[in-house]
Amino acid sequence: MTVAVTSDSTLGAGRPGEPAFGFGHRSRGRALRNQLARVVMWAAFLLALLPLAWILWTVVSRGGELVLHSTWWTNSQRGITSRLTGGGAVHAIQGTLIQGLVTAVIAAPIGVMTAIYLVEFGRGRLAKAVSFMVDILTGIPSIVAALFIYAVWVTTLGFQRVAFAVSLALVLLMIPVVVRSTEEMLKLVPNELREGAFALGVPKWKTIVRVVLPTAFSGIITGILLGLARIMGETAPLLILGPYTPNIATNLFGGFMATLPTMINTNRVESLQPALDRTWASALTLILLILLLNLAGRGFARFGRLKT
């Protein structure tokens, strides 16, 4: 990515009297514009960092105190009204993790198999259609995915709004992330490995399971972790399918289950300070969780980078 030739030498293209090439004399105007462009690029980058720093600072400074309390990690919000300070987020953390895990268990196999199909088997129109649909799925707004699951789960099948339905909506959002990253990793597996296995008479499926997938393993895990990081912060499906409860709940198919996004959403509308503190503390917890997943994903990617 480094530019091999730097253009910052002050040598002009043409001295007076010489024929001007494509870009003419290096006038002061051109040099000025060049400098201006450099300044603008730097400014754009710093401008883009500003909201990131501001958001992180806000969340840490407003939510940090509560998160450092040990009760935050051990208690739920049971019996805590918006007047009372403290309480914990363990119910919400647990709910987010449970729903994320269930989502990953469903979405990861589908995503990985789809990627295997696209890279190892796919040819012709079906593969093109699958690839196109993955792109469409990438762009589907989470609220539409939630509305679809609502239409199937509640309106058509007549079930209640439960945690499992949320997971189903999140599956739709996670599949494309897993497919794309796994696809990328499978493409990086050198063909010689496959050919070597084929030459030894290993069937294609065994080649994929025993040679290709282990080689790409860490990359696939990275994709799954990044997919998880994406869906754990999703709020729209929760608003439609997963009402909040201040209690610890682990039943996927009955009753309400709290999650960090709905905890934020419930507390943000309160006007009393203890509830607002909890809003920021749960926001910080959510960011930490997602950051952790991102770091783990990147760590895996670095740890298992293919040596070709």
Added chain:
Amino acid sequence: MPSITGVSAVDELPGPEGRGPALKDHAAGTGRLGDRLFGGAARGAGVLVISLVTLIAVFLLSQALPALVKNKANFLTSSEWTVGGDSPRFGIANLAWVTISSSVIAMAIAVPVGVCVALFITQYSPAWLSRPAAALIDLLAAVPSIIYGIWGAFVFGPHITGFQNLLNTYLGWLPFFGNDTDGVDSSGTIFFIGIVLSIMVLPIVTALSREVFAQTPITHREGALALGATKWEMIRTAVLPFGKPGVISASMLGLGRALGETVAVLIIVSSLPGGSEWSWSLFNGGETFASKIANNAAEFDSAQKTGAFVAAGLVLFVLTFIVNAIARVVIERRKAFSE
């Protein structure tokens, strides 16, 4: 590194002997039971993905149609929203206006800034900075939208009203910056959500633009420099034209995200009371397709009411489908040319 944009940098790399993995000998499948089962499972997963998208369209359509048939108002041009009762009257004109105008503001900010950031990362940044810089910008995409929402509403919002007043004072003769409600002193405006959306969309625009800019053939760049171009002229004549389809694609993906954003809009924009006058002002509140649906999730108690909201969701689905399909087609055509 997997990209959030779904466009693979590897697509451009030739495999061993110039052949990608997808071109390898197909005869390796032996027709044995294991191969048939495994191949079938892989194909099944692919078909499942296709059928999921199809099912989304079918289900949304089937639930929206009965409500649309009963609808007494024009669905596309009315801005009423009464979904209960025997003669429901609902239309999406207002939702479409708020959705599209906020997304346009977001793109007007995010595309230029995003492209500049991508140029910075690929062309200007010192070598040691370019990877961390890219990671930091990607981090913006990892922040959940609900956090953008509360940050926008509680922290950033109060700072924007002064700017809104400024625009209103000097450009108030334009209908967009007019003030026919008392919205200027509130941060729950279309204008402000446009700014917040632009921050959320920026990493998407940057990520894909960055990938295509980095792929500019070195011969193009060196050719421009050898002709005496300054660095900026080299970028303008070599990098930008080469990356243009990528930038268009990236903008479309970003637009898709902005159109469908739910929670940040829900938290930040103040919804208007029913029966409000139509207004072109950007300093007004309102609801987008997504926030309308999320705001009224509690109202999904009858098939007819749900159907009305599903109809709004269907329009959003079609909008994002078109936008994403354009993104895909543009980048595919570029691939065809650059090979």
